[in-house]
Amino acid sequence: MKILIVEDEAKLAQVLHKGLKESGYIADWADDGELGLAMAREGTFDAIILDVMLPKLDGFEVLRELRKAGSTVPILMLTARSGVDDRIRGLDLGADDYLPKPFDFKELLARLRAVTRRPAVELRDVLKVADLELDLQSREVRRGGDLINLTAKESVLLEYLMSRKGLALTRAMILENVWASDEVYDGGSNLVEVYINFLRKKIDHGRPLKLIHTLRGVGYTMQEHD
Ligand code: CA
Numbered sequence: 001m002k003i004l005i006v007e008d009e010a011k012l013a014q015v016l017h018k019g020l021k022e023s024g025y026i027a028d029w030a031d032d033g034e035l036g037l038a039m040a041r042e043g044t045f046d047a048i049i050l051d052v053m054l055p056k057l058d059g060f061e062v063l064r065e066l067r068k069a070g071s072t073v074p075i076l077m078l079t080a081r082s083g084v085d086d087r088i089r090g091l092d093l094g095a096d097d098y099l100p101k102p103f104d105f106k107e108l109l110a111r112l113r114a115v116t117r118r119p120a121v122e123l124r125d126v127l128k129v130a131d132l133e134l135d136l137q138s139r140e141v142r143r144g145g146d147l148i149n150l151t152a153k154e155s156v157l158l159e160y161l162m163s164r165k166g167l168a169l170t171r172a173m174i175l176e177n178v179w180a181s182d183e184v185y186d187g188g189s190n191l192v193e194v195y196i197n198f199l200r201k202k203i204d205h206g207r208p209l210k211l212i213h214t215l216r217g218v219g220y221t222m223q224e225h226d
Pocket of ligand 1: 009051054
């Protein structure tokens with residue numbers, strides 16, 4: 001899942017960014033309201049963590065603009081502890097939930113899970129493709145019962161491939177959904193190929209049934225048959 005953080009306090013944003021990454025999310029960061037609104041409009045985010053007090057455009061304005069444009073992306077607002085009016089205003093404008101500062105990171109994760117609740121079919125705790133399993137809570141990956149150690153990024157890539165089993169996924173789609181924008185700029189153009197190869201070595205190497213398939217000229221797909 002990809003989360004946009006709109007927060008001007010660099011320290012807090014860094015804590016959020018790091019914590020989300022460690023919890024298996026992809027996180028992008030905007031440090032003012034204008035940039036946040038632009039990124040929210042252009043990107044495909046599963047949720048937005050939106051601070052109220054922001055330079056250029058405050059959180060309420062960002063929220064209002066997004067909802068006015070028809071966006072239904074779940075929005076979790078960060079408000080001041082005492083700001084009861086802020087919370088009411090935010091909820092009235094279409095925020096899904098709010099979290100008073102300062103907050104416990106575990107509570108933020110719980111709120112985030114609550115606002116990003118997906119339809120029942122996507123709520124499965126374990127993704128399965130043939131004998132490959134990814135436990136979404138523990139992040140454990142097994143193939144034929146053998147535990148496979150993945151890096152955080154490999155695990156996010158695997159989750160993306162498994163949750164879209166049988167679909168043709170272009171390199172652009174994979175990049176957009178698995179990497180944050182700052183990571184893409186650092187990574188070079190063959191980032192997807194490189195990570196697909198890492199995954200293949202760990203998931204498919206030495207096994208008669210290959211699960212990751214190259215679609216020539218298109219990208220990749222994960223499926224149980226050739
Ligand atoms: Ca702020």
